[in-house]
Amino acid sequence: MRDTPHVALLIETSREYGRGLLRGVARYVQEHGPWSIFFEPHGLDDAPPAWLADWDGDGILARVNSERTADAILETGLPAVDVRGALPDHRLPFIGVDNRPVAEMAFNHLRDCGIRHYGFCGTPRGENPNQDLRCDYFVRLVAEQGRDCHTWLGEQTSQRTTSWEDQQQQLAAWLSELPLPIGIMTCHDDRGQQVLDACRRAGLAVPDEVAVIGVDNDPYLCNLSTPPLTSIDVNPSLIGYESAALLSRLMAGGRAERDATLLGPPRGIAPRRSTDTLAIDDEEVAAAIRFVRENATQGLRVTDVIQRAARAPSTLERRVKRALGRTIKAEITRVQMARAKLLLSETEQPIAAIARRAGFGEPKYFSEVFRRHEGVTPSQFRSGFRD
Template identity: 70%
Template sequence: MQKTPHVALLIETSREYARGLLRGVATYLRERGPWSIYFEPHGLDDPPPDWLVDWKGDGILARVNSREMADEILATGIPAIDLRGALVGLELPFIGVDNRPIAKLGYQHLRDLGLKNFAFCGTPKGENPNQDLRCQYFVELVEEDGAQCHVLLGEQQRQRAPSWEDQQQQIAAWLEDLPKPVGIMTCHDDRGQQVLDACRRASISVPDTVALISVDNDSHLCNLSTPPMTSIDVNPSRIGFAAAEMLGKMMRGKRPAQMTTLLGPPRGIAARRSTEMLAIDDADVELAIRYIRENATSGVRAADVVAQARSRPTTLERRFKSILGRTIKAEITRVRLDRAKLLLAETELNVSAIAVRTGFAEPKYFCEVFRKHQGVTATEYRKRFRDA
């Protein structure tokens, strides 16, 4: 009888990203398991568990956040994978998200609001390489379009961490100096919630003056924020599944093909009130965009959108394309497909039902449009991106 592998999961439960990793591992176990799991709830900054020193298991999946944790894992000699990526040069395989498409999705979402001013709020440089890259890619995208990106990263911790009040005052002062209206991306939901709180302190209206998008889509934190916070779902369960799959191979004696594996793109954007802004000077185009976003999934056509405006159809179409870079029809299709992708990933609705709910006349036409724009069928997309 084949021995059941004993695997330790040193993954915190306090963050949505980490919980998503665990869901991915659970999916792997349902499909390929079983494993005997060593797991106890803990925080990201907790020290290594006492039992790890003498543990005789077969594999470890860990969110390594300190040199102490890294050294104890390496000392075991057991096959292990890092799911944090916080330590540069760590001698463990790392699996994580590709931050370039995350930054691109965030920037495009803010740019589509008609914004011309952009900013990024992150954590101190060097604290986490992944968050550094998220900022770097966002800044590059803004600058490629000929704009300036204002950045606040905070200071490295010296003897003691700055208090919450000190951090909020620093963020509020930064916000007051930004050109407005402004679109802000934050490195993760924790930072996004801080920025929204600082906006209230500085009497800066969200989303009228500031539009904010964060990363990780922790629904509890996003909905506790005022206003509720738009966030990018990076699909962490996919990372967890891939890590479990790699660890399974390592426990069978196979070495990983590479030390760093980045998976993407993100699943999509969970749009909430923090980005319900349209910073567009053209009243007719703004009205058309709002009408599309509110009614695209009800089966509206370009003619219905034009009928809402005072401008002549050809004039509105020209101005619309000049501002957004796409036609009215293309914008309707984009909004419908964004909704369809979320339904494919988060529900059990069949493709025909999703076609109806997203405003497509026929399932066959929906499938054709989806494949044309996404490069895969709707069924393939669901299999690739749905949560565990």
């Protein structure tokens, strides 16, 4: 390998996941480079570029989405790393998302909304192993609670031959048959946006009748949805960084330790209006939790919540803990932390301003609480979204 490795990046930029991968690669190059990067606009479904066969390079990082692309990369004989994992049988080392904690995070979030009925909306079996795994893990978690998970994987349609309108009508018909209220995990944000659109067609209220959570946290797609889509951030910048590190070792003559490396857990949930609901039978408990979620960022205290209880305020704390599995104080802190993380990831506001907007009186106290819960300072957490 020459002193400055020549590396090709076959990674699309049309979605936040691909852009996150590139941010992680850029951070690795800044810390361990230099690399001579060959990069040009590339779509996920594009054919392998013609120049690849004769390219005088040292390594390749790619989102491999077809056997044709995998074969073209393997034929170069160059070290390469796949950062998609859509083809489980090809011989390229893979680094990607650990889907078990992704499913766990989605399930726990919907359960905290008091949801008792669950669904999963994905893509046809075999189209992408990662999306299959998200479905399998989510269905298993629901089954462990003694419940059935209603699934729609689009087997009855093909996006290549069926129009958007037809597919949305079929999805709306499926939604119309579900028990309500229901919480639905989708395999990614694109599917989440489709589900929200289909809910409108079916006359279903989001989030009161259908709560929806996606995966990837593409801020543009999530905030263009109606209502805005709650989503899980799977930390693609870390995957990009580690894939670059693996490629560097391979280019230096090393070997991949195993065929696939799964990175996790996901960075967290970006809560938006699509899951802003509570389905709890105890109306007073539901009212108390809703009050917390609406006012936690205003400097709310536990006594403020208890004093609002008209019936048996002395038992409210215990009933809330039975419903959520945590105390009122813990719920206040959870809501404040969720707000703080969203502001840190999606705005450039100063830390002191975020501390106030999240309901913490003092920036120093905010930093202490944040570090205790997240293991890093607010500034360190924010830098992870800029890498």
